[in-house]
Amino acid sequence: MEKIYCQAILPLDSTIQDVISNLDKVAIKIVLIVNESGVLEGTISDGDIRRGLLRGLGLKSHIDSIIHRNPIVVPPEMARETVMKLMVANKIQQIPVVNEQNHVVGLHLWDEITIPAVRHNLMVIMAGGMGTRLRPHTENCPKPMLPVAGKPMLEHIIERAKSEGFSSFVLAIHYLGQMIEDYFGNGEQMGVRIDYLREQFPLGTAGALGLLNLRPKTPFLVTNGDVLTDIRYGELLDFHIRNSAAATMAVRAHEWQHPFGVVQTKGIDIVGFQEKPVHRSHINAGVYALNPEALSLLESNEHCDMPALFERLQAQTKRIAAYPIHEPWLDVGRPDDLKQASTAVENN
Structure with missing residues (x-):
């Protein structure tokens, strides 16, 4: 089926009548004008037509002006x-969306771009952690179910993904997992589908993926159940696909300033000084996009953390990519983080 923007492309030698007919037929309020080489010369809207007619142009007038x-x-x-x-x-x-040659390859329309795209891709949420650092809060409650601004962290994550068009979720559960199942059920009350991976013992941030009965047929997302972020999950997925990666890791810039002046030496000779240097690096943000092929590197009931899975893919010369994020991000691992998360959500 021809894409809608293709129907709105007209040649440079068109008349005002041609444009009016196209605006009526295609009904997207814009016409894209290209030259003989297919290069975008400009656009014409209904308003441009009306202003031209007011200036005395006729239906057979050329569109150049x-x-x-x-x-x-x-x-x-x-x-x-x-x-x-x-x-x-x-x-x-x-x-209009154009490539490097200025050829039209797409068209963003406000009415479409403000409606989240339907995402049939699976999202797996790792929700089996013990939450040891959050005790006593986690003595009788799994960490992803701890309330943030009146709702469990896990619910915030699912709601955010749902708002971007995701509707199919798998929750990997272990510690007090029945509480999570009792709360979310099959997801019907949230308007999504929720299935479960039940770990008999902790399998790490990637190991639970080895329990998936049906391997996804398309790239899928994985996120830790204690990471609250304003990251656009759909854009991470698009980035992953666009860059032909086998696995993509969301990473966040981290700066750390050395508390002391650093002396650089070579043997016994001093070769330089740095006064409290700042070290910059990227840290794992706990959100990932994976191709189904990555699952072939996992064994059922084998402990594996996500960095190890990335290393296995790299060893097979598969492309692993970093997706830098600048959005608000919080790994809720300590009681202070829980307070900070509630404040951030309430103020959002």
């Missing part, structure tokens, strides 16, 4: 959220 030259365009890899901000800032409802 009403083309909006140098329109705002975006590359295919630009994130949905950024496109929305561009639309709001420039008070426009359509933005």
Whole structure:
């Protein structure tokens, strides 16, 4: 089936009548004008037509004088959220997507971009941890069920993913797992589907994936059940697919300042000084996108943490990618984190 934007492309030698007919037929309030080489020359909207007619142009007039030259365009890899901000800032409802040759390869429409895309991809949430550092809070409650602003952390994660179009979830449970099952059931009350992986003993942040009975046929997401973040799960998935990675890890920049001046030496000779240097690195943010092929490197009931799975993929020369995040992120591991998470959610 021809994509809608393809129907809205007209050649440079079109008339105003051609544009009006296209606007009526395609009904997306914009026409994309390209030259003989397929390069985008500009756009024409209903408003451009009306202004031209007011200036005395007729239906058989050439469109050259009403083309909006140098329109705002975006590359295919630009994130949905950024496109929305561009639309709001420039008070426009359509933005063409062009490649490096300035050929039209897509079209963002406000009415579509504000509706979350339906994501049939699976999301696995690791919710089996003991939460030792959060005791006594976790003595009678699994860590992902601890309340943040009146709702369990796990519910916040599922609701956020649902708002982005995800509807199929698998929860890996172990410690006090029955409490999680009793609360969420099959997900019907939240309007999603929830299945469970029941660990007989802790399998690590990747090991529980080896219990999946049906291997996903498309890339899927994995997140720790104690990570609260404003990351766009769908954009992580799109990044993963676009970069042809076997596995992608969300990473967050971390800075640490040495408390002392550092003396650089070579043998007994001093070769330099650094006054309280700042060390910059990336830390694992606990959210991942994986291709189904990654599951073949896991054995059922084998303990495996996610970094080890990434190393196995790397050993097979598979591409493993880092997805840098700048969004608010919190790994809820200590009582202070729990308070901070509640404050952040309430103020959001």
